Amino acid sequence: MVTVTVTAKFHQPTRSRRREWQDAMHVYRDTKQGLVDGWASGELGMSVTTASIDNDLYSAVQNQAIREAKAEYKRDGWMDYTAAQPFATNNQNWKLETTDNGSVVVGFPCISQWWYTPIHVHDEIREPVERVLEGEAKKSRLQVYRRGDEWFCSFTVEYDTVPEGETPIGVDIGERHILAAHALGADGSMLVSGKEARYVRRKYRSLRDSLQEAGALRARNRVGNKEHRRIRDLNHTLSRRLVDFADQFENPVVRIETLEGIRDRTEWSGVHSWHFHQLQTFITYKAEQAGIRVETVDPAYTSQDCSSCGERGSRNGDHFRCDSCGYERHADLNAAANIGKREGEPCTA
Ligand SMILES: [Zn+2]
Numbered sequence: 001m002v003t004v005t006v007t008a009k010f011h012q013p014t015r016s017r018r019r020e021w022q023d024a025m026h027v028y029r030d031t032k033q034g035l036v037d038g039w040a041s042g043e044l045g046m047s048v049t050t051a052s053i054d055n056d057l058y059s060a061v062q063n064q065a066i067r068e069a070k071a072e073y074k075r076d077g078w079m080d081y082t083a084a085q086p087f088a089t090n091n092q093n094w095k096l097e098t099t100d101n102g103s104v105v106v107g108f109p110c111i112s113q114w115w116y117t118p119i120h121v122h123d124e125i126r127e128p129v130e131r132v133l134e135g136e137a138k139k140s141r142l143q144v145y146r147r148g149d150e151w152f153c154s155f156t157v158e159y160d161t162v163p164e165g166e167t168p169i170g171v172d173i174g175e176r177h178i179l180a181a182h183a184l185g186a187d188g189s190m191l192v193s194g195k196e197a198r199y200v201r202r203k204y205r206s207l208r209d210s211l212q213e214a215g216a217l218r219a220r221n222r223v224g225n226k227e228h229r230r231i232r233d234l235n236h237t238l239s240r241r242l243v244d245f246a247d248q249f250e251n252p253v254v255r256i257e258t259l260e261g262i263r264d265r266t267e268w269s270g271v272h273s274w275h276f277h278q279l280q281t282f283i284t285y286k287a288e289q290a291g292i293r294v295e296t297v298d299p300a301y302t303s304q305d306c307s308s309c310g311e312r313g314s315r316n317g318d319h320f321r322c323d324s325c326g327y328e329r330h331a332d333l334n335a336a337a338n339i340g341k342r343e344g345e346p347c348t349a
Helices: 013-040 057-075 122-131 193-215 218-245 257-263 273-289 331-341
Strands: 002-009 086-089 095-098 104-109 114-118 142-147 150-158 168-175 177-183 188-193 251-257 293-297 314-316 319-320 329-332
Touching: 013 057, 013 086, 013 114, 013 142, 057 104, 086 114, 095 122, 095 314, 104 142, 122 150, 142 177, 142 314, 150 329, 168 218, 168 273, 177 331, 188 218, 193 218, 218 251, 251 273, 251 331, 273 293, 319 331, 329 331
Parallel strands: 168 251, 251 293
Antiparallel strands: 002 150, 086 142, 095 104, 104 114, 142 150, 168 177, 177 188, 314 319, 319 329
């Protein structure tokens, strides 16, 4: 993922819209000042809504003023907004579109209406702007402001970058399916059930438990060693399968969760987390032996986010569904795809 800040100049906005934007900047400042004053004096509660704001701004813009004033008040205490503030609207309440004649317009709500105004797309912002237009990127809030006689807008864009000719392979290690791998852009995936690992663990756990009751310490340790050998063999097989899978793609880069990530996942904490650690270590060194680069990524939200649009989705057993874009997939493969898309760090394991 990269985050790029886009600043663009509006192309010859008409006099009427410039006048309204100017008004909006001042009303926006007054709105924020009124909120901060109200909180400081105790007249307003922190959970204020647009119902307590009496001005002509669109409610999406009022809402953004509340959000910003709240963040600034919490961070800095009372504020004195002396200058006009860029007015803003949140990510869902503005648009970037292409018109029939090919110009790019930014549309946002203001006072009397939504204004759609062309912007200059210079070379430095061309890629992020196109990513948003193609629906491949997440955009932030939009800010509109004036510098001298010119009007500008500013927003950030978040999107994935895949280096030319590389195939990222995202790997999700889990309880239900011990391995899920997805090759980005190549449409290949692999899913290995965790049944065998679970069987081995259950079998030896019950053996250990019964020996513990009998107080047979040496026999119990022998069982422990046997279990370790079984798991090690299994991990060798699994890591070999994964490396063979990755090896069939052009310039594969294996992306895998950080060990800390695995440790933090509650269902893996405890006695058996070493199985997963060992599997991860085997994958890393076997991949490196095969000349395949391995990177670790931060696994936060990889199982909840939609790998198609990036919004939060929902998981029901093995099934992932995104309500925002309708995408559905095996939950572990969705997680693997998200891991593959993340910006990775070279693995040092
Ligand atoms: Zn989605």
